[in-house]
Amino acid sequence: MTSLSTLYTERWQELAEIKDELAERDWFPGTSGNLSIKVRDEPLQFLVTASGKDKRKRTPEDFILVDENSLPVHGGTLRPSAETVLHQKIYQKTNAGCSLHVHTVANNVISELYGDEGRITFKGLELIKAFNIWEEDGEITIPIIDNLSDLPALAELLAEQITDQTYGVLIRNHGITVWGQNGFEAKKHLEAFEFLFNYQLTLSSFKKF
Numbered sequence: 621m622t623s624l625s626t627l628y629t630e631r632w633q634e635l636a637e638i639k640d641e642l643a644e645r646d647w648f649p650g651t652s653g654n655l656s657i658k659v660r661d662e663p664l665q666f667l668v669t670a671s672g673k674d675k676r677k678r679t680p681e682d683f684i685l686v687d688e689n690s691l692p693v694h695g696g697t698l699r700p701s702a703e704t705v706l707h708q709k710i711y712q713k714t715n716a717g718c719s720l721h722v723h724t725v726a727n728n729v730i731s732e733l734y735g736d737e738g739r740i741t742f743k744g745l746e747l748i749k750a751f752n753i754w755e756e757d758g759e760i761t762i763p764i765i766d767n768l769s770d771l772p773a774l775a776e777l778l779a780e781q782i783t784d785q786t787y788g789v790l791i792r793n794h795g796i797t798v799w800g801q802n803g804f805e806a807k808k809h810l811e812a813f814e815f816l817f818n819y820q821l822t823l824s825s826f827k828k829f
Contacts, residue, residue, distance in 0.1 A: 624660065628667075631657045632683060634803045635667055638720070639675055639682065641807070647722040648675040653795065654701035657718045657803060658711055664688040668707055671699040688712070705771055706797055709779040716799035718806035723795035726817040731790040735764050740790075742816045750812035751787050760787070762813065767794040788813055 635657040647653060653675065656668040667683040668690075669675070675682075685693045690704040707719045734740040742748060743759035751760050763781040768774040778789050778797065787809045788798035796813060800806035 628659055628685070631659050631667055635683060635718070636678055638718075638803050638807055639669070640678065642720070642722060642810075643676045647724055649723060651675065652723040654703050654707070654721045655719070656704070656707040658716070659685065664708075664711055665693060666707065666711060668700045668704045671701050703771060705775040706778055709775045710782070710797070710799050713779050713782050714799060715801060716806070717801050718803040719797065719799040720806050720810050721795055721797040722810065724814060724817075726814060726821060727790060727796045728793055729821060730817045731764050731792045731794070731796075735766075735792040737764070739763050740820070742820070745816065745819065747812045747815050747819075750808050760816075761785075762788050762790055762796075764790040764792055767792050 635655055639655055642648065642653070651672055651674060654669045656666050658664070658666045665685055665687055667685055670681055670684050673679070673682060681698055684696075684698050684700045686700050686704055686708075687693055688708065690700060690708045692698070692700060703721060706721065710716050710719045730740060739761050741759050741761040744757060748758050748760050753760060763786065765774075765777045765781060768777060774791070778791075781789050787800070788796055790796050796810070798806055798809045798813060800809050
């Protein structure tokens with residue numbers, strides 16, 4: 621059986637590599653965004669990005685281990701991301717092992733354009749297969765929720781959107797939160813959504829001519 625300390629080290633390294641890759645894509649403007657990865661189920665503990673850190677750099681203080689109440693397990697002066705409670709809700713409502721939240725121009729614009737509809741659906745596009753949807757006429761819908769300043773209320777609003785067919789949620793003019801069974805799957809879902817958003821924006825711009 622793998623020891624807790626070994627799991628902690630392995631998950632830290634896995635999350636650090638995801639952070640490095642997403643940073644190379646400029647998906648953390650102005651220290652925005654937050655990432656997490658589950659270390660254990662019972663009791664729930666997960667690593668989450670520390671607040672206000674430059675995510676282009678790797679340091680021993682990049683992540684904090686928190687519990688089922690989003691509180692640091694070991695105390696200290698570092699503060700977990702203010703949005704840690706969103707990750708907590710995802711782990712409590714799904715079998716996810718990793719959750720990623722980033723702010724990009726594309727996901728913000730899409731959330732505003734389709735925010736009044738409360739969702740956007742993509743159909744018949746190859747990248748839908750990233751969500752294990754293989755039907756020829758398959759489709760994927762991502763909910764869009766309001767950007768509440770009350771973070772516990774925002775977390776509850778996000779949790780209400782989660783079903784077996786939900787792989788991410790857009791927060792209007794804020795960003796996207798996605799999840800997966802592990803770091804690889806969560807990153808795959810994030811990449812696929814961002815492709816779909818960019819595709820939709822590019823297609824819409826051509827339709828104007």
